Amino acid sequence: MASRRSRLELVADILLAIQNKGGRIKPTHLMYKSNLSHKLLNSYLEELISKGMVSIQEEIIKKREAPQKTIIITDKGLNFLAEFRRMREFTETFGL
Amino acid sequence: MFRLFPTPAWFNSWDIAFGIIIFLVALLIAGYSWRIFRLHKENRFAYFALAFIMIASSLFFKVMTNGVLYFQPIRDTAANVLQPIVTPNTLFADLFYRLGFFLEMAPMLGGLLLIYLISQKKRERLNKYYEVSQIALFIYLVLLISIVSNFTFFVFYLTSTVLLALIVLNYYKNYLNNNNKNTFKVMVAFLLGMFANIFFIFVFIWEGFYFFGETLLLIGFFILLITYNRIMRSK
Numbered sequence: 001m002a003s004r005r006s007r008l009e010l011v012a013d014i015l016l017a018i019q020n021k022g023g024r025i026k027p028t029h030l031m032y033k034s035n036l037s038h039k040l041l042n043s044y045l046e047e048l049i050s051k052g053m054v055s056i057q058e059e060i061i062k063k064r065e066a067p068q069k070t071i072i073i074t075d076k077g078l079n080f081l082a083e084f085r086r087m088r089e090f091t092e093t094f095g096l
Numbered sequence: 097m098f099r100l101f102p103t104p105a106w107f108n109s110w111d112i113a114f115g116i117i118i119f120l121v122a123l124l125i126a127g128y129s130w131r132i133f134r135l136h137k138e139n140r141f142a143y144f145a146l147a148f149i150m151i152a153s154s155l156f157f158k159v160m161t162n163g164v165l166y167f168q169p170i171r172d173t174a175a176n177v178l179q180p181i182v183t184p185n186t187l188f189a190d191l192f193y194r195l196g197f198f199l200e201m202a203p204m205l206g207g208l209l210l211i212y213l214i215s216q217k218k219r220e221r222l223n224k225y226y227e228v229s230q231i232a233l234f235i236y237l238v239l240l241i242s243i244v245s246n247f248t249f250f251v252f253y254l255t256s257t258v259l260l261a262l263i264v265l266n267y268y269k270n271y272l273n274n275n276n277k278n279t280f281k282v283m284v285a286f287l288l289g290m291f292a293n294i295f296f297i298f299v300f301i302w303e304g305f306y307f308f309g310e311t312l313l314l315i316g317f318f319i320l321l322i323t324y325n326r327i328m329r330s331k
Contacts, residue, residue, distance in 0.1 A: 008136055087132050089327045093278035095215040095270040096129075096140050 010036070012084040014044055015053065018073040019081060024057070025071050045071065053077035102303040107310070108166045114314045115159040121317045122152035125324060144214050150207030154200050161196030201242040201252045208259040209234050215266035253296040260290035281323045288316035 005013065017033035018025045025033070031041050048054045053076050058067040073081075090096075103111070126148035133141035164170050245252035267283035295309035 006136065006138075086327055086330055087135070089278065089330055090128060090132065090324075092274055092276055093282055093323060093327060094129075094144065095267060095279065095282075096144055 008084070010034070010044060011048065011053075012081060014041070014048065015073055015077050015081045015084075018054065018071060019078065023073050027069055027071060030071055048077070051076070053080055102299065103306045104303050107307050108162075111306075111310050112159050112162055112166070114310050115155045115162070117314060118317045119152050119155035119159065121321045121324075122148045122155065125320065126152060128324070128328075140214055143210055147207045147210035147214065150203040150210070154202075154204035154207065157196055157199040157203075161193060161200065164196075165193070197245070197249075198242050201245050202238055205238040205241060205252070205255060205259070206235070208256060208263065209238065212259055212263050212266065215263055215270065250297045250300070253293045257290055257293040257297065260286055260293060264290055278323050278326060281319050285316040285319040285323070288312045288319070292316065 014030065014034045014036075017030055021029065021033075027041070027045075031038060034041065036044070045054065045056075049056065053074055055072050055074055057070045057072055059070060060067045126145045129141050129145035129148065133139075133145060241251055241255050245255075264283055264286045267279060267286060271279045271283055289312070292309040292312035295305040295312065299305045299309070
């Protein structure tokens with residue numbers, strides 16, 4: 001059985017899911033890709049937005065419908081992801 | 097003057113330079129591990145940082161002790177500073193060097209022991225009471241060996257060799273599991289450290305072994321530096 005993901009791993013998974021989709025993703029897709037509940041994802045997204053790692057863009061697709069939200073990864077988020085990869089490589093290399 | 101074991105005179109001061117390089121590499125690794133600890137808040141990163149800080153402090157005391165031993169001006173300064181507390185019956189030089197070697201040995205053995213414990217894959221090993229009892233026992237053994245080694249120096253190098261052999265074995269198992277080239281390099285680095293300590297054991301036969309040991313140790317830490325650099329450059 002796979003072990004529980006740490007908070008940092010969850011954040012990295014969210015950012016990675018956005019990056020893999022070309023840097024922008026719809027909230028529903030992100031929920032499936034990161035394998036998180038709606039409530040949990042929102043709480044993480046709030047934190048990521050407050051830290052400037054992601055931003056929300058609202059687009060009006062059809063005039064009568066409500067604007068669609070798109071989550072975009074920022075440069076800070078990309079930097080965090082690169083740092084997280086380095087940490088994971090360090091951990092694996094030194095058997096931690 | 098008290099000497100723990102003979103070293104080749106032409107190599108004096110070169111070993112100080114080697115020691116400073118190893119000291120810096122150890123601090124670099126400790127620093128990054130501490131940075132991960134601050135983010136992850138997991139004890140294993142703090143222990144790993146502590147292990148390399150202990151290795152770095154061992155190198156620091158080695159450089160300091162050898163510095164005083166090799167260079168007359170530093171020796172004179174140290175003698176002047178400590179003159180007020182020295183009585184005619186005090187074998188000051190002996191005390192100084194024995195303390196210096198103790199401060200070199202204890203953190204080195206402690207650091208290697210921590211790396212050995214951390215590199216074991218069982219996560220339960222650092223459970224509360226188990227951890228405390230193990231660490232207490234190991235601290236006792238490390239202190240005992242460090243004191244005994246001041247009289248029979250090869251006990252220290254023999255213990256280091258055994259610890260390094262166990263660390264190499266852990267990293268080999270780790271390499272078989274993850275097939276990661278960097279893990280292999282870390283294993284090779286510790287393997288060189290182990291061979292270095294084997295050379296140090298036999299310094300009493302031929303002092304030239306000291307040079308080979310120091311060189312192997314330096315190459316080992318260079319490999320660790322290259323591996324660290326490679327990780328830091330990865331995107």
